[in-house]
Amino acid sequence: IENLTLDGNRDHNENLDGNYAGCIFLQDCSRVAIRGVTAQNFNGDGISWQICHDVLVENCVSRNHQGLGLHPGSGSQRPIIRNNTLAGNDIGLFFCWGVKYGLAEGNTIEGNRVGISIGHRDTDNLITGNTIADSRAQGLLFRPERGPSFAGHRNRIEGNVLRDNGPEDGAAIEIQGGTESIRIAGNEIVETRGSAKREAVRQGPETKDIVLEGNRVSGFEK
Template identity: 45%
Template sequence: DHRTLQAAVDYIASLGGGVVEIGPGEFLMRDSLHLRPQVKVRGQGEKTVLRKAKAASSRLELDGDFGEEQITVKDPTGFEVGDGVAIWDKNAGGFHTTVARITGRSGNTFSISLPLNADCMVEAGAQAATIFPVISGYHLDGVRVENLTIEGNQRENGHMDGCRGGGIFLYRCPGAVIERCVVRDYNGDGISFQQSNDVEVRSCISERNASLGFHPGSGSQRPTVRDCLARNNGEDGLFLCWRVKHGLFENNTLEGNGRFGISIGHKDTDNLLRGNKVIRNGEDGIFFRNETLGMAGHRNRLENNLIENNGQKIPAAGIRVRGETQDLLFKGNVIRDTRPKGEQRQVVGIKLEEKVGTVVTDANQIDATTVIEDERKAN
């Protein structure tokens, strides 16, 4: 199980780094595989499966106070020493969620390995659940994950926010590499990395996860996501979260996701999205979120992308730009709907809403009922 894998990773880390090879088999994960600095973890593709165990969950019996290192739950059934655990309330989600390990027990009170990130109050619905990233890394250099399959077991696990969770989750892990991994059926995001510069995600598949396929965010500078597939995820295929800058997103396929193929927004600037296939997503193919001038996704370039047959749920645009976004370049993109005339839902090629600034279009091939819908007053 996860303890065997963790022991191997910790041992190699104690030697100064190296490679942990995981052979064929299915490993039941009751806690994250916690990455360590300068350690590469390598599996054998679909033959090496890390499967999330069934989760236990309970409301808290007592308030969990900021900095406290224990929790008291109403129903301790299924909570065991050594399990990973998340604690939150309706006011303490996102980055304020605490993810730790259960280290001891007395009745229905459990000690945990980390102090609570925030007050988790009974009156605010405070709860705990044995949910966590299947692979997790915090504050690490030199980590690499290759050729692993993550099975998230969504049916038996509650949802986990992508600010602290995912099938694979990294926080402040500069230069990390994730290559040839498959993440499927996780109740949250497939692959999420936060505040992590120069991360490379290559040739990975993120499919049938409840939320986002790929989630670079929170000031992750210079990310590269290349040759990846995000398919049939509940929300967006690729979601650029806050302050993603100077990234390269190239030759990816974003297909059949529940909301947008690609979403760009809060201070996400100076990125290049090139050679991607954005097809059959639920709403708009590529979506620039509604942000004010200082916070919008400026100076992004979309080049040589195929944006096709989006709007599976509602009539949509191939590219939709909202807010006060400006200085965009759309060049050499093919934007079309190839479905029969009566079934076409990607009815607008490019939609520019009223507050959008400068957008340069060059050599795009657009086949839509409305080629460009420009709502700006001076267009």
């Protein structure tokens, strides 16, 4: 799927969300490539794929959706999400329900409520070389889910730039619930709006084995 512009005419359509719709929606597919697509203004998700393995989304723009910019989910394995722009959505990139061995690299994720959200058994993914900025809630969120057995473990967050994310009492990266074995290394986490009570990385009391290494942090109170 290449070189298309898909406009959802959001203001004149009812909300259609969940795991069943989008400007592009895939289910039970494998080895699909989406390149050079602009998906915008959908009253739901931008690009969504469920139970789909080896999906490539590259050099796309997904913006101004009521829901999620990109929505890999329902056990999708090995997604590659590279060099996209995700802007003005509720959540820019939403890992959903058992997304494993994925790569999110070189994306620009700006002006969403949450930049990237990882949760329900989303494990062994690499988030690297992305710019995540101006998120109203968190730049990167690990969701609490229903206990440690359901959390997103063994993900690596490496070499990203996170800038001006979160409200005055928020965090650029927030790790909730029983999330375990997360490596956060070599990132630049910057706050230019004044520190307020913001934190660069906030870890919940049930998290375990969170490794912080070689990050450059500036502008935060703590």
